[in-house]
Amino acid sequence: MDSTTVTVEIPGALKVIFDALEKQFGDRLLGNDFFRGELTFTVAPEDFVEVATFCRDEPSLAFERLDCLVGNHFPGRRAAPFEVTAHLTSVSHTTRLRLKVTLAEGQKMPTAIAVWPSANWDERETWEMYGIEFEGHPNLVRLLTTEDFEGFPLRKDFPLRGTVGGRIRTDLKGKM
Amino acid sequence: MSDAMGLPGIPRGGSGARPLFLGAQGEVPRVARLDSPPAVAADAAGTTAVAGDLIDDEYIPGIAVPASLEKLLGFGRTFSWWPLLFGLACCAIEMMATAGPRFDMSRFGMEAMRASPRQADGMIVAGWCSIKMAPRVVRLYEQIPDPKWVLAMGSCAISGNIWDTYNIVQGIDALIPVDVYVPGCPPRPEALWQGLEMLRGRVKQSRHAYDGLRRIPARVAAGE
Numbered sequence: 001m002d003s004t005t006v007t008v009e010i011p012g013a014l015k016v017i018f019d020a021l022e023k024q025f026g027d028r029l030l031g032n033d034f035f036r037g038e039l040t041f042t043v044a045p046e047d048f049v050e051v052a053t054f055c056r057d058e059p060s061l062a063f064e065r066l067d068c069l070v071g072n073h074f075p076g077r078r079a080a081p082f083e084v085t086a087h088l089t090s091v092s093h094t095t096r097l098r099l100k101v102t103l104a105e106g107q108k109m110p111t112a113i114a115v116w117p118s119a120n121w122d123e124r125e126t127w128e129m130y131g132i133e134f135e136g137h138p139n140l141v142r143l144l145t146t147e148d149f150e151g152f153p154l155r156k157d158f159p160l161r162g163t164v165g166g167r168i169r170t171d172l173k174g175k176m
Numbered sequence: 177m178s179d180a181m182g183l184p185g186i187p188r189g190g191s192g193a194r195p196l197f198l199g200a201q202g203e204v205p206r207v208a209r210l211d212s213p214p215a216v217a218a219d220a221a222g223t224t225a226v227a228g229d230l231i232d233d234e235y236i237p238g239i240a241v242p243a244s245l246e247k248l249l250g251f252g253r254t255f256s257w258w259p260l261l262f263g264l265a266c267c268a269i270e271m272m273a274t275a276g277p278r279f280d281m282s283r284f285g286m287e288a289m290r291a292s293p294r295q296a297d298g299m300i301v302a303g304w305c306s307i308k309m310a311p312r313v314v315r316l317y318e319q320i321p322d323p324k325w326v327l328a329m330g331s332c333a334i335s336g337n338i339w340d341t342y343n344i345v346q347g348i349d350a351l352i353p354v355d356v357y358v359p360g361c362p363p364r365p366e367a368l369w370q371g372l373e374m375l376r377g378r379v380k381q382s383r384h385a386y387d388g389l390r391r392i393p394a395r396v397a398a399g400e
Contacts (some may be wrong), residue, residue, distance in 0.1 A: 145343055
């Protein structure tokens with residue numbers, strides 16, 4: 001994401017979040033975006049856990065809940081084609097926030113399990129589908145596909161058709 | 177019903193003690209012709225008396241119906257085919273609609289969808305089956321006691337439909353023998369109903385998809 005500054009008016013509840021994050025981290029935030037009433041911040045991989053912990057513990061933010069943590073693949077972006085997005089929800093303030101991390105091929109990012117335990121399976125799925133490794137994850141094994149599956153199916157270069165990587169090789173012995 | 181299927185010479189209700197098999201005393205029991213069933217009337221005690229009693233007190237004419245036991249069992253099973261309570265994907269919604277009050281599967285004795293495979297008479301594979309789910313489907317199928325029938329519901333269970341992808345089984349018949357295929361995406365409850373009627377036809381005839389198979393396809397694929 002480009003480093004842009006917000007030009008539109010941010011409504012009150014999100015303005016509090018925006019100001020608090022800007023005040024706390026300042027230039028360490030790589031960029032922000034406000035689009036259709038939704039606020040997004042881009043952070044560096046090494047800052048991710050610190051920003052996430054702040055979002056959870058700061059009383060004016062209070063993002064108690066990690067809605068979901070997803071990956072994305074943009075082959076057009078040569079330098080950093082991968083992106084991890086964390087959707088946060090604050091139940092007490094009824095607000096939402098996105099945290100984005102852009103990653104190069106093979107670049108790792110720290111796990112957010114210590115902040116939100118529900119990140120466990122989300123990170124497993126993100127690793128399984130995109131090959132994004134999460135450092136410090138206790139159990140980074142395949143979640144939805146079989147154990148001997150090869151490849152990362154949601155990457156754009158993965159074949160759309162055909163049972164590549166799994167079906168025939170799957171050993172049914174001992175599982176039926 | 178019991179009169180029509182009664183064995184020849186077996187005493188029926190309230191006529192005093194008689195030997196069970198009259199033929200054992202050297203006398204051949206009379207067998208009535210099928211086109212002339214005896215008149216049957218119920219007396220006040222609820223027991224039935226056959227008109228032949230009035231003519232010949234010694235022998236009771238009955239009707240011999242040649243039937244194999246398997247056909248009789250199939251006839252009975254037709255009216256109490258209990259599917260496994262098991263849905264894989266969106267087709268399961270239509271399966272629930274079929275079980276619900278509007279289409280009302282219970283008219284045919286199928287309302288009792290058993291949550292345990294050991295109490296079921298077969299399964300409706302409703303929806304796409306992922307490769308990770310495949311061993312579980314096979315396991316559930318194998319846990320159903322014989323005789324069992326399988327209905328593949330919807331295009332995904334039949335052929336994988338549009339999901340020619342890395343994670344979907346391209347047709348459940350690659351794993352387990354299938355009796356009836358119901359196409360559709362998803363099939364309307366009427367289509368499932370018709371499929372169940374066809375399945376009931378097979379139940380009545382005691383025909384199974386696994387007839388003649390030594391192993392189910394999944395076991396063959398696993399090299400067992």
